[in-house]
Amino acid sequence: MQTYDAIVVGSGISGGWAAKELCEKGLKTLVLERGPNVEHIKDYPTATLDSWQFKHHLFNTEKDRAENPVQSKAYTEATKHFYVNDKDHPYIQDTPFSWIRGYQVGGRSLTWGRQCYRLSDLDFEANAKDGHAVDWPIRYRDIAPWYSYVENYIGISGKAEGLPHLPDGNFLPPFDFNCVEDDFAKKIKKKYNDRIVTVARIANLTRGWNGRGPCQSRNLCDRGCPFGGYFSSNAATLPSASLTGNLSILPNAIVSELIYDNQKNRVTGVRVIDSTTKNSTEYYAKIIFLNASTIATAAILLKSISKRFPNGLGNESDQVGRNLMDHFTFSGAKAEHPGLKEKYYYGKRPSGIYVPRFQNTNPETMRKEFVRGYGYQGIGERLDWNENSKIDDFGISYKEKLTTPGPWTMILGTYGETLPYENNRITLDKEKQDQWGQPILHISFKYGANEDAMRKDGIKSAEEMLYAGGMKNVSTFDYRNTPGSAVHEMGTARMGRDPNTSVINGNNQLHEAKNVFITDGSCMTSSGCQNPSLTYMALTARACAFDFALL
């Protein structure tokens, strides 16, 4: 019998944190990862390659688009190996939903967008105040020290702005604005008293930190960084966990279910399928952390059937798999800046700018059309050959235009909060199975009227702000991207106080099986409009500090 003090399911951004904290607490910890191993630096085969060293110079093939219709939207020739193959890992889109996945040690922490923003009480109180879904069982004061704790370890570059609804963190020096962003930020500050432009807060190290980095401004992060310039499980938490001597990592281990012992009234372990041999093994532990990622975690709970839980482990509320959220993106406005022709930038900053939410934040900014709010992510840049190539010309004059820096542009893209809707959910197919005999899951997801109203407002305000920022040739865009495209899935095992309406409690414990902790995106009771990973990490560290002797 293989017994550990703790088992962590998943090695992505939250699983890595669980591994580190549990190991450092002295617990013998087994991390189960369904994909292959990825060792920091050694397994980043494309990290230092130039575009011409790739067969198709980083462009995806038609075969990619045909065989991998979902993942190929997210990957390039340089990162394909960090994404699953859609054929091998099917799911059913009852409505269009792009489920972007990376099955390997480190999960999507290798390829994440790295932006880190704290939630605030504006977010934690939102459900209670406007009556959607259920109240969060925690408030900002409960998580604030844990934000600091994880930030101090991760290393996040950014600028303190003193906004109550986007609390400042413990930051490393911020990346520079470029001249257009600087000009835009100054004009916006002058023109508005409710909004600011700040540089993205990002888990890229502007100086050496905890033996990692600094970031070299190569902007090739999602290939894995040989400089350890950004935070990932592979570069940071898993090596820290390993240093304790308490860590065992088992790759190629698909968790099919959690084992509930009807006599002991507790979860005693997990059942694992070896992805290569398809053999099944059981592993046991006193504590289980479920960090398989929002959709997969809910699926594991639904598959964990017992006499006590015929509808899935911890699912007496019927909330497991429901309330799926993803931020809506890809709408906004862009424009040209008329000046600064003599200026340029050096290096490739791995991020852009951020306009924190400025709607429904206080009595002066209330909107009639929608509740909650959105922020903008954007960037100022000089057009380069990508855009210049479209100029209708050829020959020497074309070459000249192609290779000369074009006009400065600024783009603002909405990142909007999505409300938790019960019918945005995942379910298991009753018949269809994957090659490991696991039920294939269905995803059903639609944005509602609130998101629609917010999207329209986001487009209009972006347009206004660009004009206010002295831009010309302002145009709006609204691509209505497939849900899931933000890769911010949340909510399928939400926190709450009442076991009848939520899945886990304020300590991230399954209401109905207290030795199971869920701290990935599935725990989110509402989505905020901020990039969510930092919150998963803070909640994970907080949950690991729980006094397990009480169990």
Place this chain on the structure above:
Amino acid sequence: MNRRKVLGLIFVAGGTTVMGIGGFKLFQLNKTPDLSYLDHKRDLLAALAETIIPATNTPGAREAGVGDFIYLMINDCTDKKTQNKFLDGIKELEDYCSIHFNKSYPNCAEADQILVMKHFQQKGKPMGGIFGKAQHKLLGKSFFTSLKENTAKGYCTSELGATKGLVYVANPGSFKGCVDLVNGQRTWATK
């Protein structure tokens, strides 16, 4: 005539243009293209690319290996309709050169190559606005457009193009937000 009416007429007109091609043409564009025709046209592709991005004080597309890149892109990274249009375009261009100059394109004088390219540029002009978009979606990109775009992509992502035609620093070390443009500044090859 009011604006709505004008728009209505444009819609009808545009509609017939696109639909008028209809049936047979769409069938032609969706057939499986015989790409092996391009196997022996690498020199031609390199010559066409060179006309689009000629050598100046920096290398041209031929030297940067763009002919082979176009071949690869048309084979692997191009939708079927655009592939068919590209093949048709190549054949038409070969005919055009032999009729007008009695030579193959690579053997034509540079000035004549420019005349040929102008002809195909003119032919390949997409309709403006939403019709252009609909046309592109329905019928694929024109021969000239895909030739030009693939040439630019190939050149700017090739070693010579990126490092000599543009500026490229594999490892900048840090980011400086605001620097002065130097005389004759080229765009960064990557962002």
